[in-house]
Amino acid sequence: MNVEEELKEAMRAQVDEVYAPPSMGSAVRRRRRRSLTRFRTAGAVLVTAAVAITVPVVLTNTTPTPGPADAGAPAIAVPGIVVPDVIGMNAKQAYLLLEQAGLTPMIMTPGESTVDGAKADSVRAGENVILTSPAAGAVIEPKGLVQIKVPWVPAPTGSPEPPVDQSSNDNLGDLGDGLTWMGIHVSYLPEGVKWGGSSYVGGFGAKSATVPYVTEGLEEGMYSVQVIVSADAKLLHRDGEQVAPGTWISSYGEGGEKLGFGTGSTLTASRDFPGDLAVQVLFSPDYSKSLGEAKAKEEIAKVIAAIRQEK
Template identity: 30%
Template sequence: MPTLEEQLRQIMADETARLHAAPDLVERVIRSSRRKRMRGRIAALATSLTVVAAAPLYLTVAPGGSMQTPTVSPTPDPPAIDDTPPVPSEPPSLGDLGDGRAFKHIKVGYLPEGLQWSHWSLDFGDSYTTSWNYDGDKNGFYCVQIYVYEGQTVKEVDDRVQLHRDEGEGEEVSIGDRTGYLVVEGVGEDGMKGTPTLILNMGEQRRAEIMFSPTYAKKFADDKAVDRELSKIAEGLTADG
């Protein structure tokens, strides 16, 4: 059976050998985890050696008069801890939407000039969203975003609209034969105005929330011009069921 000193040398040799593994990201994470566990084993064995060296040696007399040294058990290894970070999963999306003018149950008839689909979307089943910007970069800032609520999620947006009414914020609007609510929500970037928003009633079980980013809204002459563009987008929204 190897001595504690031999175990310690072997562990240190193993640790040195691991340092020459290939430097790819996943391997580095796994290797770091293993090194942490190995350092724990080394520290435990070193502590055990110190205790053995410092403890007085007691001799006992065995039957027949022979002298015996009591057996010393090594400290057991600490339990391994799996501290490898989890791999994040991709959020649910609507997939490839082409030009972005049709997404799930909604079709977009009008968008301001110069915008293209951002190649970004989220799909949570009863609520889903996508956006448009200048360059189609999914990591870029949005200009226009539409969030659709269906089924049970309609109550959430209706409650929010009612809160705006109670606070005296925003106004009721008519969009053709449909109703909507115009309001500026939240606080914008760097203390600017919040997000110009039109919430459109598209039927008993569907609402569409149309938003301009505060930065994009600044390109229009005034608030009335922003409201007109939001209303034109709302007019062009249709549903397939």
């Protein structure tokens, strides 16, 4: 079998047992017209009838929230299975146990975000379960999906450095105005952009840090302008338009592929500093869009040109 077919088969196996809950139609209406009291009983009954035909065995992954609108949803008696407690157990044993219990286990990677601070090659997935979703004791449908999570643990070989502790000390602390850090000074930012109060260490290779800058009213966790400093030369994208000696500008997609300016790509400026220091400036897709292409490119060039090394 070729990879396309294998992949399709794997995807099929993953979602084969997932069915939309019969209350979907009413849930959508509830979202749409929360304020309206009128509820189309006739419509809900019709949903029930139609779903009963298309989905012979109704298995859902979530329990519909009880509410007045659910009065119209069908009451289908589903025999439940209690999720056993497998925390601390070897993931493979947990997998088999859940499978034997009539559930559909799925071992999840610990999540991309938790590994950012550590060097990618210094961690591997651990063997013992730290979390299941739904948690032990929950009653779910037969063959219901149970996610098993394992932690990242330091790899036995590789970097002698332990993974960076994610809890508290993986940032640069209080940076004051947030413009001077890791031996650089950000002396120009576009109007309305200021330090957002956060910083991250180690996400971009050894001796790296990144600081996001935000505009007024930006949602928590988002950035408008982000500056990354790293000793890792991989940070330099030399394939962009060269705007100054050792400075390049282009837009890249999520996978690092070069794209045109626009939605789905991140406007990125890279600059090669003396002493093996690479600096990258990113304008978020939303922020770039708000400026427009010409202005965004002009501003990013000014930001990167104005970054200087502190002696």
